[in-house]
Amino acid sequence: MDLQHLENIAKQVRRDIVRMVHGCQSGHPGGSLGCTDFFVALYFHVMRHNAKEFNMDGIGEDLFFLSNGHISPVWYSVLARSGYFDVSELATFRKINSRLQGHPTTHEGLPGIRVASGSLGQGLSVAIGAAQAKKLKGDNSLVFTLHGDGELQEGQIWEAAMYAPHNKVDNLIATIDYNGQQIDGPTEQVLSLGNLRAKWDAFGWDVLEMNGNDLADVIRVLELAKAKTFKGKPIMILMQTNMGHGVDFMMGSHKWHGVAPNDEQLQLALYQLESSLLDY
Amino acid sequence: MKKYTFTDKKDTRSGFGAGLLEAGKRNENVVALCADLVGSLKMEAFIKEFPHRFFQIGIAEANMMGIAAGMTIGGCIPFTGTFANFSTGRVYDQIRQSIAYSDKNVKICASHAGLTLGEDGATHQILEDIGMMRMLPGMTVINPCDYNQTKAATIAIAEHHGPVYLRFGRPVIPVFTDADQKFEIGKAWMVNEGTDVTIIATGHLVWEAIQAGEKLAEMGVSAEIINIHTIKPLDEEAILRSVAKTGCVVTAEEHNRYGGLGDAVSQVLVTKHLAPQEYVAVNDSFGESGKPADLMAKYGLDAAHIVEAVQKVMARRNK
Numbered sequence: 001m002d003l004q005h006l007e008n009i010a011k012q013v014r015r016d017i018v019r020m021v022h023g024c025q026s027g028h029p030g031g032s033l034g035c036t037d038f039f040v041a042l043y044f045h046v047m048r049h050n051a052k053e054f055n056m057d058g059i060g061e062d063l064f065f066l067s068n069g070h071i072s073p074v075w076y077s078v079l080a081r082s083g084y085f086d087v088s089e090l091a092t093f094r095k096i097n098s099r100l101q102g103h104p105t106t107h108e109g110l111p112g113i114r115v116a117s118g119s120l121g122q123g124l125s126v127a128i129g130a131a132q133a134k135k136l137k138g139d140n141s142l143v144f145t146l147h148g149d150g151e152l153q154e155g156q157i158w159e160a161a162m163y164a165p166h167n168k169v170d171n172l173i174a175t176i177d178y179n180g181q182q183i184d185g186p187t188e189q190v191l192s193l194g195n196l197r198a199k200w201d202a203f204g205w206d207v208l209e210m211n212g213n214d215l216a217d218v219i220r221v222l223e224l225a226k227a228k229t230f231k232g233k234p235i236m237i238l239m240q241t242n243m244g245h246g247v248d249f250m251m252g253s254h255k256w257h258g259v260a261p262n263d264e265q266l267q268l269a270l271y272q273l274e275s276s277l278l279d280y
Numbered sequence: 281m282k283k284y285t286f287t288d289k290k291d292t293r294s295g296f297g298a299g300l301l302e303a304g305k306r307n308e309n310v311v312a313l314c315a316d317l318v319g320s321l322k323m324e325a326f327i328k329e330f331p332h333r334f335f336q337i338g339i340a341e342a343n344m345m346g347i348a349a350g351m352t353i354g355g356c357i358p359f360t361g362t363f364a365n366f367s368t369g370r371v372y373d374q375i376r377q378s379i380a381y382s383d384k385n386v387k388i389c390a391s392h393a394g395l396t397l398g399e400d401g402a403t404h405q406i407l408e409d410i411g412m413m414r415m416l417p418g419m420t421v422i423n424p425c426d427y428n429q430t431k432a433a434t435i436a437i438a439e440h441h442g443p444v445y446l447r448f449g450r451p452v453i454p455v456f457t458d459a460d461q462k463f464e465i466g467k468a469w470m471v472n473e474g475t476d477v478t479i480i481a482t483g484h485l486v487w488e489a490i491q492a493g494e495k496l497a498e499m500g501v502s503a504e505i506i507n508i509h510t511i512k513p514l515d516e517e518a519i520l521r522s523v524a525k526t527g528c529v530v531t532a533e534e535h536n537r538y539g540g541l542g543d544a545v546s547q548v549l550v551t552k553h554l555a556p557q558e559y560v561a562v563n564d565s566f567g568e569s570g571k572p573a574d575l576m577a578k579y580g581l582d583a584a585h586i587v588e589a590v591q592k593v594m595a596r597r598n599k
Contacts, residue, residue, distance in 0.1 A: 057354050065350075106382045114353050116382045119373050125343045126378055129350020129358075132335065136311070137354055156374070159340035163347070167335075 001045050006215055009081065010040045014246045015273050016077035016090055022266040024094035027102065030256035031148065032074035034179050034212065034241035039078040041218040042144060046226070051083035054111035062141045063130055065115060067123020068148035068177065069103040070258065075112075076100050084112040121154025123147060124174060128164050128234075131172040142229060145174045150182030153191050158203075164234040165204030173225045174205075175237045177212065181254035196238055205236040212239035247272055284456040284471065284490050290427035292448035292484075293391045297322025298427075299434025300359055300389075304330050307357065310438050313348055314361045315341045320450075321361035321391050341366045345374035345386070352384045357438055360386065364393035364447055365406035372412055379443050380416040387437050388413075389446045393423075394534035395567045395575040396451045396484055402566040411539020413445040414512050420444045420465060421512040423533075423541075425486035427455045429509060432463035440465055447483065449534075451572045454487050468515035474504035477590050478522040478529045482508045482541045485532040485560065485581060492586035501590065511541050516548050523549065528597040529557040530589045534581055537561035556596040558589040 013036050021027035043049070047062040066075050073093065080087045085099075092098035099108040103118030115126050123145055131143040151157065164172060176196070184190050193199075200207045206228055210221035218239075225235045243257065244250025247269040261269055304310045304326050311333045312326050318336070327334045337344040341362055348358035360367065367390035368375070379386045390409065397405045413421045420442060424430040430448050437444045457469075471486065472493055481489035486507045493503045504522050508515065523529055529549065531542040542559040549555050562579050576582045 059354060063353065114382075115349060115384070116377050119377045122342075122346050122374055122378050125346020125374075126350035126353075128343075129347035130353045131350070132347070133351040133354035133356045136332065136356065139354070156340075156342040156346065159338075159343035160346070163337065163340065163343055 003216060006040055006044055009044055010036050010215065011273055013040060013074060013077045013081065015270060017073040018247065018261060018266055018269045018273070020073045020076070020090055020093040021260045023091060025260045026094050027073055027260060028070040028258045029073065029261070030181070030243040030250055030254070031068065031071040031177060031179065033247060033250065034243045034245045035071055035146065035177050036074050036246070037215045037218050038146065038175065038212050038239060039074050041215060041222055043078045043082045045219055046222045047144065048141060051112070054084060056114060058114065059137065059139055060141055062144060063114065064144045065123045065127045065130070066104060066117055066146050068120060068146065068151050069117030072100070072102065072104050075104060079112040085110065120148070120151040121156040124157055124160035127172060127174065128160055128169050131169050132167070134171060140171070142226065143172045145172070147174065147176050148182070149176055149178045149180065149193060150187055150190070152176065152193055161200065161203045161205070168232050169234045170230050170232050172234045173222070173229065173237065174234065175239050177241055178238050179241045179243045181243045181257060183254065183257050185254055200236045204233060206233040207236050207238065209238045209240070212241035213245045286454035286456045288455045289452045290455050291450060291452045292424060292427060292430040293320070293450060294322050295424070295427035295430030296389055296391065296434050296446070296448050297325055299431035301325045301329060302431070303435050303438035304333065306435070307438055309355050309357045310359065311335065311351060311356045312359045312361065313337055313344050315339055315344050315366065317362050320363070321389070323361055341371045342374045345371045346378050348386045349378035349382060349384045352386060358386050359389050361389050361391070363404060364390035364409045365404055368409040368412050368445070369406060376416060380419050383418060384443060385441055387444045387446060389434070391448055392450045393447045394449060394484070395562065395579055395581065396449050396534060396572040398450070398572045398575065399569050401569040405567040407536040407562050407567065408539060409447060410511055410533070410535050410541065411543070414539065414544065418443060419512065420510065422465065422510050423447045423483040424509045425483060425507055426453060426457050428457045428459050428461060429463065432461050433509065436463040436465055449484055453484055456487065456490070466510045466513040466515055468518035469507040469509065470518070471505040471507050472503065474502035474526070476502045476526060477504070477594055478526045479503050479505045479532065479586060479590065480508055480519065480529060480541065480545055481505065481532040482511060484534050488581065488583045489532055489586055491583035492590065495583065495587050496590060501594070503590065508541060511544055514544050514548065516552070519545060519548055520553050523553050523555045527555055528593040529555055530560060530586060530593055531557065532560035532581070532586055535561055537563055556593050558593040560586050560589050
């Protein structure tokens with residue numbers, strides 16, 4: 001798919017995100033907007049997946065796990081726009097009787113989701129399990145994940161970080177949304193992460209870096225990561241992003257981690273995303 | 281009343297090891313994970329037979345639960361193995377989100393449950409695990425009574441789709457159930473019929489209940505003894521049928537009196553058939569180091585305490 005087309009999808013996904021969060025006056029727009037380009041590249045260009053005939057086991061398909069489940073708006077939007085369910089369902093986000101729970105779950109049977117997430121730190125372990133199961137079954141497809149950088153403060157992440165290289169889980173491409181923000185402030189103030197590249201490298205991962213808000217770079221690095229699979233090491237991509245990317249008053253501030261825009265802010269955001277309230 | 285005698289003594293964890301090997305032979309999707317306690321969980325035979333289906337996780341129980349959840353995606357049936365304390369309390373949130381809420385087909389197999397772990401003391405003797413696992417929606421909770429029943433339960437849970445908590449122990453205890461028994465999840469086993477009192481026991485306490493039954497028979501009391509190996513889903517029908525006949529109940533478990541079998545039974549009685557009940561359980565305390573038998577006596581979990589509870593509950597019924 002050509003870059004311009006992917007850029008257009010990303011813009012539409014960003015519109016979905018601000019509308020969804022505004023619609024229920026709840027949710028996490030900042031990280032969702034920051035990770036939009038990654039999700040679009042993954043679902044519309046990089047992953048081999050079957051939106052029309054979703055099944056839990058995903059044999060022969062690439063799988064994706066979202067460990068930092070609070071950025072569900074971007075995932076729901078990309079799942080809907082790549083055909084897992086109807087786009088109109090996005091309007092039910094975080095509302096009663098919806099399959100689009102605040103944090104992703106298998107419980108409501110939404111196609112595209114294979115494990116619940118929200119309580120942080122668990123997704124890397126699950127992804128490793130799925131990757132090892134694929135190997136056991138002789139399935140050569142890949143497993144992708146996304147994690148928040150603040151999430152790395154959870155100890156389970158480092159249990160998983162130690163396990164995957166030891167066991168040569170090399171069909172796994174993990175990603176960290178390295179935006180430097182968490183609820184209470186910049187990660188460097190709350191609990192600094194130190195030299196992340198050196199840490200993952202020391203644990204035995206093949207570490208790559210990319211600009212997560214440059215679609216061309218995201219595609220380039222994800223393709224590079226794919227080329228590095230099945231070579232004995234799990235792959236970790238440090239993805240630099242801006243929280244709130246695409247909406248200038250949300251950009252780079254932890255204040256938009258989990259706050260919904262009001263009517264006026266929605267209008268401004270949609271204006272910046274080249275849309276209007278009228279085409280909702 | 282010498283209905284159940286034994287010629288052998290074995291630990292329930294060895295029943296798990298034998299059951300795991302058999303489950304592995306019957307279904308190639310069965311995989312085993314362990315957090316650095318292979319010997320304690322008796323997993324050696326499985327590992328020898330199926331080295332590629334065994335995953336050594338290291339001392340990282342949270343990671344083990346997550347990996348197990350992930351392995352189900354693709355059709356594997358993971359059996360996780362560590363001590364009961366680290367199988368539940370340590371990883372409650374991982375089990376809640378990645379396994380139970382996500383409805384993953386993981387079998388959480390927990391050894392060294394309860395006081396009978398003995399000398400290691402309270403840090404390792406969990407007495408709250410049944411309660412925690414019972415509270416999780418969709419979780420099946422099983423606590424078999426001897427070697428044979430643990431083996432049969434292990435084979436049965438591999439064929440059951442959904443998350444299961446299987447609890448067993450360390451000490452060698454009498455083997456008194458059939459080697460070739462059919463294990464039905466959620467179906468109580470009538471150990472001995474009686475008319476004066478219903479004794480509902482689980483795990484290691486079933487043998488104590490049988491011994492209590494013999495003492496009670498000498499005293500002229502006819503005790504009906506029910507082995508509740510599956511605490512959730514609970515066989516309410518078997519309990520109600522018995523209570524309708526005897527009118528009073530003693531529950532016996534190697535667990536805190538809060539949240540375990542006793543509370544599960546009490547919930548049934550209070551809503552469906554009021555009857556007096558006495559708990560034989562640990563009275564809301566932690567354990568301590570000591571020989572298993574000494575601990576069982578000190579914390580009120582042996583046959584003598586069951587007899588005492590029966591006398592109390594019958595007196596209350598007769599008032």
